[in-house]
Amino acid sequence: MTVKYTKDHEWVRVEGDVGTVGVSDFAQHQLGDVVFVELPDVGRTLEKGKEAAVVESVKAASDVFSPVSGEVIEVNHDLENEPARVNTGAQTEGWFFKLRLSNPSELDGLMDEAAYKAFVEESN
Structure with missing residues (x-):
């Protein structure tokens, strides 16, 4: 099992050819209290870096890529x-969707946990 992160604060946990996607703990802290989530339809094809879901909090609405x-x-x-x-449970029970990876090599461009933590610290 591998977990990777994006600069937009999404994570993907990969097991075999399936990736489970959600927002990072840092992202949920930034959002505040989440009041609504719009999820993609099962069967929808998603592209890396494109909008997949929407999360709304008391502060703002944000796209999940x-x-x-x-x-x-x-x-x-x-x-x-x-x-x-x-x-x-942003990185446990609060996952958004699972997808079957169409291009596993895309994972190479994402950050591991240590790199993500450094990225978050630099941006604060």
Whole structure:
């Protein structure tokens, strides 16, 4: 299992050819209390770096970008009724969607956890 991060604060946890995607703990802190999540449709093809979902908080609405390309195979319906799961478990129960990777080499352009932590520290 590998976890990678984007500069837009999304993470992808890869197991085999499936990636689980969500927003980082840093991102949910920046957003504040999450009140609504719009998820992509199962079967939708996503492109790396393109809008995949929307997360709304009491502060703002933000796009969630897909860290890699692939087809959505599952969404976290629990977030529709309990969007605050993004706040309580951004990198566990607060995941947004799962996709089947169409180009695993795209992972090479993402940051590992140590690089992401350094990136966050530099931007603060």
